Amino acid sequence: MIGNVNKELLPIKAHYFLFNAATGPIVPFLPTIAKQLGFSGFLVGTIYMILPISGLLAKPLFGALADKFRIHKLLFLIFQVVVAISLFSIYFIPEIRRENVALICNGDASLEICSENGFSPELVHKMTADTVHLNVSCQMSCKGSQEIYTEMCLYWNATQFCESANSTSILDTETFDFTLTFDVYHDAYINKCAYIRIFSAKFLDDEVQNKHKPACKHYARTLCTATCHDNPTFDEVFHEADVPQNITQNATYQFHSFLWATIISWIGMAVVVTMADAICFDLLGNDRRKEYGKQKMWSSIGFGIFGTSAGYLVDLFSEGKFQKNYSCIFYIALVIMIFDVLTSTTLRKKNAEQSEAQEPSILWELLTIFKDGNVLAFGWWCIGAGMCTSVVWNFLFWYTEDLATSSQITRLKTLQGLLTGVQCFLGELPFNFISGDVLRKLGHVNVMSLVLLMYAIRFMAYSTVSNPWWFLIIEILHGPSLGLCWPTMVSYGDKVTPPGTKGTVQGFTGAIFEGIGVSSGSLICGWLMDSYGGVTTLRVFSMGALLWLTLFWLVQLLVRKLKMSPAHMGHNHLASYANPDDAILMTMSRELQTY
Secondary structure (H helix, E strand, O other): OHHHOOHHHHHHHHHHHHHHHHHOOOHHHHHHHHHHHOOOHHHHHHHHHHHHHHHHHHHHHHHHHHHHHOOHHHHHHHHHHHHHHHHHHHHHOOOOOOOOEEEEEEEEEEEEEEOOOOOOHHHHHHHHOOHHHOOOOEEEEEEOOHHHHHHHHHOOOOHHHHHHHOOOOOOOOOEEEEEEEEOHHHOEEEOOEEEEEEEEEEEOOOOOOOOEOOEEEEEEEEEEEEEOOOOHHHHHHHHHOOOOOOOOHHHOHHHHHHHHHHHHHHHHHHHHHHHHHHHHHHHHOHHHHHHHHHHHHHHHHHHHHHHHHHHHHHHHHOOOOOOOOOHHHHHHHHHHHHHHHHHHOOOOOOOOOOOOOOOOOHHHHHHHHOOOHHHHHHHHHHHHHHHHHHHHHHHHHHHHHHHOOOOOHHHHHHHHHHHHHHHHHHHHHHHHHOHHHHHHHHOHHHHHHHHHHHHHHHHHHHHHOOOHHHHHHHHHHHHHHHHHHHHHHHHHHHHOOOOOOHHHHHHHHHHHHHHHHHHHHHHHHHHHHHHHOHHHHHHHHHHHHHHHHHHHHHHHHHHHHHOOOOOOOOOOOOOOOOOHHHHHHOOOOHHHOOO
């Protein structure tokens, strides 16, 4: 059996596996990484509105350059390196500074930590327990002011601040840093606020490294950012604390760093996917084009295996910490990408001669196509399906984090990895294999309707479940929703267009689905998550999918009534149906997210 393996195709199989094994552990977690960095749902929605557009612009641009100068393999290798560097750079972006506590100095100094809804009784108990304070040190960064500097100079015995106390030009951005330890016997919880007495403070710029007793004669108050390393209790307290609303997140360098790193990586992934498919078809030739699915299926296998295991690894490396440690998946992705680049250098592109046959006017054909009412209805469906898909791609993991209880946090990434595995192996792969039979029996329009209906049921199911582990069962609906969505879209778009315009129309289909549907859906979902919470957001999208489905059928009935097209609804005589190999050809592998 090994002797029958086509060694010429091994490198492209290896690339599909390795590239998705590298991106699989990171791409699904990027929204939750952004959340941990401190970005709001609206900002993340804005980012994911931009990403699909950047990928769509990059594909034709670099595709044209590759065709004109015959540099497919060169661009293929260059952008693999670009993806590796840009994704790995995200690891070094620090969290946004959150001024989550107040330092109050009136007599003995204390920290004031408040929550609008109050801290849970379990958290209050842990916070005031004796053991939680043992050997705890927290790093503080507080806003400087003349009042606090004066008290520190005179009564904390921190003479290094005396010069600042006499200064009349203290900047609003000026801060001072120190390390503190707590006094276990003087904690209190009053009116949704915790008050923790500071036992001692040590300043980083103190030459003799003395421990200072914080005490003040006059009242002074300033806002601080507090971080307690390796103490999940206080990390959880600080995370739940109220944050002043005047933080301009989009003005921070963290936001711009994350935005440009993701844009560059999305452009890189779009180019790599496009060049890889071009090289693969070139290696197969016209006689073996149907074997494309056997090569492409390694993408889903690599993505599914490493995307599933990534969640467990993140939880393993985050033991004893409140915030998740994603370092392992970034290093894994970097190592695998290096192997991918080395493997891809062994590819041998044939550079087959291209046909010079005269093709019809694309513009004229497109104008003819878009006069067809069925095509207009299809475009409407693509936008709705794209908006629904954006919720699953970009905010499903976000919602699981909002829903998880404190006891579920420790295994939350394992759950998210398992969700990826269910989506890949129980959703997309099997339903892509049977998509041809489903389309043959139900017809394209009926399957389009089924996709929107399954999305509506799926979103409503999410919103009614309080335990995110039940999502593993709900994810079976990933097959009849997204698993059927892409093959149906590609098949219908391919068969309602005349020769010579298929590639152009498929590009327009992708632009409508991703550039309009996924982009707008991401922005709307992010805004709703921030404003109304996850439950309301999912129910709005569930009802929205049903409304979109209703309007889709009204358009179909209108088209039939006006006889705008001779084709029968859902059973177009132009349509052909995919065998299993061709079904995999249409697979919406997760590595194509937002391209």
